[in-house]
Amino acid sequence: MTVYLLHSDRNYRHARRSLGVASDLEVRLEQHKRGRKAGGARLMEVIKDAGIGWRVARTWQGGRDLERRLKGWHNGSRLCPICKAEARASRMCAPQKRRLWVVA
Secondary structure (H helix, E strand, O other): OEEEEEEEEEEEOOEEEEEEEEOOHHHHHHHHHHOOOOOOOHHHHHHHHOOOOEEEEEEEEOOHHHHHHHHHOOOHHHHOHHHHHHHHHHHHHOOOOOOOOOOO
């Protein structure tokens, strides 16, 4: 089985990522593309209906126990290499605070 992390092009309300598990990843991704609510992927259904694109950000070999453990962390952005890269880029582009040195 494969545990997968999907990253949306933009947020849907508060959600940006979806974590799931599949015995056949290709079939499961095709179901997500079609917006089929097979196996409780309601988030992916509404993301499709809202016209939001998504991509596979990361996969792990493992089953439902690994999926539950990763979901239990409640911190998908730390698992997602796309989110990490976006955060790094925004930090690099942010204006730097200037320090004023006072010499007495």
